[in-house]
Amino acid sequence: MTAPADDTAAGVQAPGPAAEALAEYRRRRDFTRTDEPPGTGGSAAADRPVFVVQKHDASSLHYDLRLEMNGVLKSWAVPKGPSLDPADKRLAVHVEDHPLEYATFEGSIPEGEYGGGTVMVWDFGWWEPDLAWLAESKGGKSKGKPARAREAGGGAEVAAEAAAELAAAADGTGAVAPAFDPEDALAAGDLKFIVHGQKLTGSWALVQMKGRGEKNWLLLKHRDGAARPGSNITGEAPDSVATGRSLEQIAADEQIAADEAT
Numbered sequence: 547m548t549a550p551a552d553d554t555a556a557g558v559q560a561p562g563p564a565a566e567a568l569a570e571y572r573r574r575r576d577f578t579r580t581d582e583p584p585g586t587g588g589s590a591a592a593d594r595p596v597f598v599v600q601k602h603d604a605s606s607l608h609y610d611l612r613l614e615m616n617g618v619l620k621s622w623a624v625p626k627g628p629s630l631d632p633a634d635k636r637l638a639v640h641v642e643d644h645p646l647e648y649a650t651f652e653g654s655i656p657e658g659e660y661g662g663g664t665v666m667v668w669d670f671g672w673w674e675p676d677l678a679w680l681a682e683s684k685g686g687k688s689k690g691k692p693a694r695a696r697e698a699g700g701g702a703e704v705a706a707e708a709a710a711e712l713a714a715a716a717d718g719t720g721a722v723a724p725a726f727d728p729e730d731a732l733a734a735g736d737l738k739f740i741v742h743g744q745k746l747t748g749s750w751a752l753v754q755m756k757g758r759g760e761k762n763w764l765l766l767k768h769r770d771g772a773a774r775p776g777s778n779i780t781g782e783a784p785d786s787v788a789t790g791r792s793l794e795q796i797a798a799d800e801q802i803a804a805d806e807a808t
């Protein structure tokens with residue numbers, strides 16, 4: 547196998563910042579041994595930022611939450627998996643950025659390699675920042691107004707107002723500068739976001755834990771129409787949204803493929 551000489555065929559993104567962000571991802575892996583993508587291509591042509599949760603049967607079973615941000619997949623390992631019950635606060639350990647192509651990876655990583663075990667695409671879709679909730683939680687003078695408006699049922703107005711507020715707060719270095727950079731929310735340890743998946747929907751939060759080391763975050767479901775108190779989504783919907791397969795079926799298929807190759 548040969549590495550592509552350049553990224554021009556992909557032509558989707560500048561290699562600079564993403565390539566740098568993926569250095570740790572590449573350092574941990576031997577791409578002559580794992581089928582995981584090396585991260586030399588671009589986006590899988592999604593016009594909206596990818597949201598994916600991969601179920602990963604490694605040394606211990608966990609769920610990897612990934613959100614596309616500035617050319618890479620920001621990633622958290624969630625040992626118990628996401629929950630639609632707002633009462634559940636799930637530990638989410640921030641791990642290295644992954645390449646965009648990883649979002650569709652389903653298969654086996656050889657035993658003895660980093661993350662060795664079976665990977666499933668457990669949920670897939672896109673995500674966006676929850677601008678209304680972010681504005682509300684910014685505190686100070688903006689705190690009271692959106693909350694009152696929300697009680698009064700003015701949801702659309704609140705969102706528009708919050709977006710305008712965030713746009714006004716942006717530093718304005720260029721005419722096309724986005725109103726909101728989610729990396730700023732991550733740096734502040736508090737990202738509110740809406741996911742549009744097949745199993746997970748609605749508004750969520752990733753909140754960095756104070757005084758527990760910077761890698762430890764909590765994943766929470768916001769109390770909204772998509773919340774389902776008392777539910778157990780990982781138990782109810784265990785299989786792949788990409789292929790319908792269980793972890794056992796993916797592992798068995800990989801074994802058959804490996805046997806046929808020898």
Ligand code: MN
Binds near residue numbers: 609610623
């Ligand atoms: Mn993992």
